Amino acid sequence: MALSLFLSGEDRWIISLIGAAIAAIFSAAVTHVMKNTGLPILTFPFIILTWFLLLTTYRLVTFKLSPELIPQDLSHWTLNIKGETNWLNGSINGIGQIFFLDNSLPGILLYIAVFSAGWKFGLYAIIGNAEALITSYCLGGEHNLIFMGLYGYNAILTIIGVSIVFKDDQRFAPLTGIFAACLTVPVTASMLTWLLPYGLPALTMPFVLCSWLFLGARKVLPLL
Numbered sequence: 748m749a750l751s752l753f754l755s756g757e758d759r760w761i762i763s764l765i766g767a768a769i770a771a772i773f774s775a776a777v778t779h780v781m782k783n784t785g786l787p788i789l790t791f792p793f794i795i796l797t798w799f800l801l802l803t804t805y806r807l808v809t810f811k812l813s814p815e816l817i818p819q820d821l822s823h824w825t826l827n828i829k830g831e832t833n834w835l836n837g838s839i840n841g842i843g844q845i846f847f848l849d850n851s852l853p854g855i856l857l858y859i860a861v862f863s864a865g866w867k868f869g870l871y872a873i874i875g876n877a878e879a880l881i882t883s884y885c886l887g888g889e890h891n892l893i894f895m896g897l898y899g900y901n902a903i904l905t906i907i908g909v910s911i912v913f914k915d916d917q918r919f920a921p922l923t924g925i926f927a928a929c930l931t932v933p934v935t936a937s938m939l940t941w942l943l944p945y946g947l948p949a950l951t952m953p954f955v956l957c958s959w960l961f962l963g964a965r966k967v968l969p970l971l
């Protein structure tokens with residue numbers, strides 16, 4: 748999905764299919780490398796492979812980058828946080844952004860799907876997205892990013908991972924997940940800046956980093 752969206756040209760479909768096959772092999776390799784850490788690989792292979800393939804576009808003419816991804820010079824960067832504030836859209840869009848969707852209908856359908864998987868998943872998805880909205884707004888993030896859900900999707904994935912999927916019997920897992928989800932906001936802001944000169948999307952790297960941080964710390968601090 749990411750490659751077909753962020754590449755352009757007729758060949759992008761075939762490149763995306765080959766990329767998906769390589770992602771499966773890369774996931775197997777990363778699973779092997781990380782098996783002794785006790786940490787899940789999450790979406791790490793997908794992110795690294797996508798970044799690698801997008802960067803080939805600067806050297807190999809067969810690969811063409813989407814005009815949407817424009818590298819920017821940090822010395823000319825100006826932060827403009829002004830823009831429409833649409834809290835309803837912000838509440839729905841975060842979950843859609845997991846699948847690169849920024850319309851309300853897919854967002855509502857995804858919430859229904861997540862609630863069908865279990866009320867806890869749905870409730871934590873809502874809490875994670877609300878936290879990201881409030882934290883990014885209070886910290887002075889760009890309104891267009893906030894209300895398109897671009898801070899929300901990493902918070903949703905992180906709270907579900909830390910509080911539900913990868914918990915054993917930690918009493919404080921709900922609180923840990925809430926804290927981890929808040930942390931995705933500054934981590935996302937930082938990642939976006941790191942990647943600005945390359946024109947790359949942050950994808951789910953903030954989710955991977957914040958989840959590894961808390962799941963790893965849990966091995967030493969079991970109450971987390």
Ligand SMILES: NC(N)=O
Nearest residue numbers: 844845847950951
């Ligand atoms: N899944 C995303 N939006 O990276």
